[in-house]
Amino acid sequence: MITVEYKRLEPNGSWRSGKVDDFFEIGIGKTPPRKEPEWFSESAAGNIKWLSIRDMADKGVYSLDSSEYLTPEAVESKNVRITRPGSIMLSFKLTVGRVKIAACEMTTNEAIATFSSIDQDLLDYLYPYLMCFDYGKLGNTSSIATAVNSKTIKAMPFCSPDDAVLRDFASKVRPLYELLLSQQRENVRLAELRDSLLPKLLSGEIDVSQVDLTLLNNHLEETGRLLLDDLLEYAMLSVGKYSSIAQRFAFLILEKEPS
Known part of the structure; x- marks a missing residue:
């Protein structure tokens, strides 16, 4: 984080x-x-x-x-x-x-x-x-x-x-740039994977009828909550109306009051 x-x-x-x-x-x-x-x-x-x-x-x-x-x-x-x-x-x-x-x-x-x-x-x-x-x-x-x-x-x-x-500013923002680039590249890879798998799923070449999606859903839910917890923490670091908006957004998704 x-x-x-x-x-x-x-x-x-x-x-x-x-x-x-x-x-x-x-x-x-x-x-x-x-x-x-x-x-x-x-x-x-x-x-x-x-x-x-x-x-x-x-x-x-x-x-x-x-x-x-x-x-x-x-x-x-x-x-x-x-x-x-x-x-x-x-x-x-x-x-x-x-x-x-x-x-x-x-x-x-x-x-x-x-x-x-x-x-x-x-x-x-x-x-x-x-x-x-x-x-x-x-x-x-x-x-x-x-x-x-x-x-x-x-x-x-x-x-x-x-x-x-300038050096102090760069030392703080460069990890954010690196994270943004990594996530963008990961999004591209996921989109390519989706585009290659979707036709096979639609044609029946890949059968997922026996796959238990419960564990996957639980994992995605937990991952989403961790990311939103991070969002909440970032919101607390912000100031003014932007902090207020971000906190309300996090509250709506997380269904809990910001601490």
């Missing part, structure tokens, strides 16, 4: 501020000519993930896969930028403000900006920063989808804590 103490970070004179490209290497993706279909593939085998804004709508903090892929020849000949694992990706065209972390090496189209740094602590801080950023400030609300471009993104304001606070 992971326990995190919440403390509001207050900027002070030791914090550094500037444009976001003063702190990060920022790259923009690319789309090879659509009239040349040989550069694209729907198969992952031997090809390179190519993220689109549509892919960024998938649930989860991390991007694990893409709906389309580029061939290695496309990446090399068309000079498509490779995104390193751990980089932060931000959509800035048409749909502005979707944020993901690259779980592995991949590429993106030109509607996505990638933030990279050799300082992983700074990247750990950037993800929540971008998630909370008010993108309405980048243009008026009627034209935000078309007003934002790569120059706008690179000129975004950024404020970083001093090194000591």
